[in-house]
Every structure is written in C-alpha cells, then in structure tokens.
Amino acid sequence: MNWFPLPLGPLQTNCYILSQKDGSSLIIDPGEEPNKIIQYISSKKLYPKAILLTHAHFDHIGAVDAIREKYGISVYIHKQEEKWLSDPALNGSQLFLPGQQIKAKKADYVITNEKSMEIEGFTFEVFETPGHSPGSISFYFNQEGIVASGDALFQASIGRTDLPGGNHDQLLESIHKKLLVLPEETLVLPGHGPATTIGQEMDSNPFLNGF
Template identity: 70%
Template sequence: MEWYQLPLGPLQTNCYILSNRNNSCLIIDPGEEAEKVFRYLNQKKLKPAAILLTHAHFDHIGAVEPIRAKYSVPVYLHTQEKKWLTDPVLNGSRLFGMGEVKAEPADYLLSGNQDLSIGEFTFTVLETPGHSPGSISFYFQEAGLVASGDALFQGSIGRTDLPGGSHETLLKSIHKKLLVMPEETLVLSGHGPVTTIRQEMDSNPFLNGF
C-alpha cells in the first residue's frame, strides 16, 4: 500500500490518500480544497472507494461533499457525530468564524472497535475519543500505519477544550489503543508531520507519567 499526505485548508489539516496496486484508494479527512485532491487522484489515476472521517470537526470535512458527488463514494463516520456534518455549531465552523461548513449525512455510521473491509482494503476501526466524542483511528496493520486524526501528534496530543472533549479520556485512548501497537508503526496525524509510536512513547511530553 502507498500513502500520500496532502495538507489542506487554512489549518493545514492532513488529508491522507491510501492506494493499492489496482489504483483503488481510500481518502481520509478531506478537509478542504477539493481541487487539490482531484488533481492528485487524476495524476495518479486513482479511483476512490470511500471517504473515511476520523471525526467531524469542520477542518476535516470541508471537501467531503464535492468528492462524494464527483466519485459517488460512501462516507464513514462514528455514530456519536452523526449530526455534525449537517450542523455548523456541532462541527465548530460557526464557533471559529469559518463560515458554515456543511455536508450531507454519512452513508455509514461506525460504533465500537471493529475490522472493516471496503473493496480491497481491510483495516481496524479503533474508538479513540477525547479530542471529540466520536474520534476514531484507522489501523492498517499489514501496512504498519495508523491514521490517528487529532488524537496523537508528533510531540503533542489533540486539544480537549472543545465541546465533548476530555483530556483524561484522550490520554486513555492513546495509551490503550495506540501505544500498544508495534513501536515502528507510522502515525499519520491530522496535523503536522508523520511520526511513529516509538518516537511518541520516548519523547512526547504529554504522555510521560500517565
């Protein structure tokens, strides 16, 4: 599997495009600037199979609708945030003065930790709440990578002062769901550079002494 990091929008939210040998791909967190996503897909001749959302804050969902409309692909989201795509108050766009970011409801709602297959892709959905109540991570064990959304960053963790956030819950999520992965696992974070489980275990100041 190949992956590509594409920072989008004013907050430079990382969109990830994961592709296989047959040019099928998954799009994770298309935050804005759909034309940049289209350009990459066209360049690589990729065919999207689905849009996966780690959570539904405005900076992770801004390009959902144009991508879904163009490629007729389903959107996956945790059930606790099922109303957020349509509600600018819940997704935070109104709160942060970013206009009203909206999308149609998700096609599939996820709950619990589960293995999921979409086309030729098989991966594990892990509930990692704390940054938001419905935050999830997507673990591709064979590829050795996890898309953690805004749970875990290089040298930091997600903010927990937004509605539904919890610092204690986030730390529990990181320790029980992410740090138990093989240390060489790549962490594809929602913002900033890619890191590894080992690096965060060794040097992330927010995780020391938990």
C-alpha cells in the first residue's frame, strides 16, 4: 500500500491518500482544497472507495462533500461527532472562521465502537483515541505498519485540548493505551506536520514523559 500526504488549507491539515496497486484508494480527512485532491487522484489514476474521518473539526472536513459527490463514495465518522459535520458551532468553523461556516452532509456510516473493518480490499483497525475531541479515532493498518492518528499524536507534540470537548488527561491516556502499545516501527501519519514513528515519540516526545 502506498500513502501520500496532501497538506491543505490555511492550517495545512494533512489529507492522506492511501492506495493499492490496482488503484483502489482511501481518502483520510479531506479538509480543504478539493481540486488539489482531485488533481492528485487523477494524476495517479486512482479509484477512491471511501472517505475516513479521524474527527470532525472544520479543518478536516471542508472538502468532504465535494469529494464524496465527485466520486460517489461513502463517508465514515465516529458516532460522537456525527452531528458536528453539519454544525459550525460544534466543528469549530463558527469560532475560527468568522463569516465562513463549514457544513457537510450526514455521514453514510457511523462508527460506534472499536472494530476491525474492511473496505474494498483495505483492512484496518479503528481505535477510539478521544481527548483532542470526543469522537477522535485512529486508523491502524496492521499489515502495512501504519496508523493515521488524526490530531491525537504528532511528531514531538500532541493535539490541543483547549477546544470544546477536549480533555488533556483523556488524550494522554488514549495515546499511551492505544498508540504507544503498537510496534515501535509503526509509522504515524498525523493530522498536521511530518510523519513519525511510535518509537521516536516514545523516546523523544516531551509531552509524553512522566505520564
């Protein structure tokens, strides 16, 4: 499986395109600039199969409807944040984007608990990793050794917890109990910034020391 990051919008939120040899692909967090996403997919001759959302803050969902409608694919989100898609007060756009409210249509599939999932040849685990937001989830592709962590874990940092529904202690617990237990060589694809590994964050992330 190949992966490619597309930093999008003013916050440079990472949208990830995961693809198989046959061109089947998943899109994680299409936050902004749908034309940029479409251009990349077209250039690589990919066939999107689904949109996976790590959470529903505005900078992760801004291009959801445009991409869903372009390819006729389904959107997956955790139940805790299904209402955030259509509510600018919940997804943060009302607070951070005066005069521009981000709304998306209802998700096609609502994830209610941790589980193994399979979509068009992609097999992965869903981990509940709340703290940055109540419905934050991470997607772990075991065979490929990759976890898409959303805004839970970054290179040398962790997600902010001062937004509505955030909880610092809960986030640290999520990271330690769900992410740091993965093999140290696991590649972490965060919602912002460069990729890292579980081992690197165990060794050097200053926010995780002393938990």
